[in-house]
Every structure is written in structure tokens, then in C-alpha cells.
Amino acid sequence: MKFSSVRLFMSFACGVLLSLLVSCQPDPKPPYPDLPTPGKTCKSCNGEFEIICPECNGMKEVTCERCKGLRGKRINCSNCDHGKVKSFLGGEKDCDKCNGKGIITEYCSKCSGKGRVNCEQCRGTGKIDCPECSPKAPK
Numbered sequence: 001m002k003f004s005s006v007r008l009f010m011s012f013a014c015g016v017l018l019s020l021l022v023s024c025q026p027d028p029k030p031p032y033p034d035l036p037t038p039g040k041t042c043k044s045c046n047g048e049f050e051i052i053c054p055e056c057n058g059m060k061e062v063t064c065e066r067c068k069g070l071r072g073k074r075i076n077c078s079n080c081d082h083g084k085v086k087s088f089l090g091g092e093k094d095c096d097k098c099n100g101k102g103i104i105t106e107y108c109s110k111c112s113g114k115g116r117v118n119c120e121q122c123r124g125t126g127k128i129d130c131p132e133c134s135p136k137a138p139k
Contacts, residue, residue, distance in 0.1 A: 047133075055120075063116060066110040066111070067110070076104075
């Protein structure tokens with residue numbers, strides 16, 4: 001008999017606590033009140049909250065500003081004189097560094113010789129937050 005009365009008390013107490021919790025909750029509000037109303041979509045992004053990055057046109061990369069896309073520059077080889085180095089036997093031989101050409105390519109340190117770098121505006125994703133409706137976009 002004691003067991004059933006304890007059980008009855010516990011179920012009553014849980015019911016009271018649950019009703020108090022529910023009544024104390026604020027009215028649910030939409031998480032982003034500035035979003036378009038249902039059925040209407042943003043004209044800029046069609047409800048996707050992202051648009052194609054205007055900086056890279058969605059390509060994720062842009063031309064490297066340092067080398068202007070040329071990947072590097074050609075400089076005179078510092079190891080030789082016009083592609084020739086003196087050999088130990090007294091003659092000349094082709095420079096190993098420039099393969100006897102006298103010129104080497106110094107690759108751009110920013111793009112590692114690719115000529116392109118990740119777009120800074122979209123951080124290489126090709127998309128940015130929609131400025132019209134995205135909850136993350138600065139207002």
C-alpha cells in the first residue's frame with residue numbers, strides 16, 4: 001500500500017512540475033524575424049541565404065595580386081655567368097641550377113607559382129551570405 005501511494009504522489013508531483021515548466025516558457029518566436037515571410041522568397045538568393053561571390057564569380061580563386069597571375073618572375077641565375085660555370089678541370093660546363101640558360105624563374109611566394117589564390121571575400125567557397133536576407137549578413 002505504501003508503494004502505490006508513493007507512486008501516486010510522484011506522478012502528481014511530476015505533473016505539477018511539468019505544468020509549471022510549460023507555463024513559464026516564453027512564447028516561441030521565429031529565430032530570425034527579419035526573414036521573408038513563408039511563401040515569399042528573396043529576389044537576390046531565391047531563399048538560399050547565399051549568393052555567388054561577386055569578387056571571384058563563384059570560381060573560389062582570384063588572380064594573385066603580387067605576381068598579377070604571371071606565377072613569378074625570370075631573373076638572372078646567381079650561380080653562373082650566362083649559363084656557364086667553371087669546372088674543376090679548367091674548362092666551362094652548363095650550370096646545374098639554370099640548365100645552362102642563365103635565367104631562372106623565381107616563383108611567387110604568395111601563390112606558390114600558381115598565379116591564383118583563394119578569394120578573400122568568400123574564403124574560397126564561391127559564395128557569400130545574402131546581403132538582403134541572410135541572418136549572418138551584417139546589417
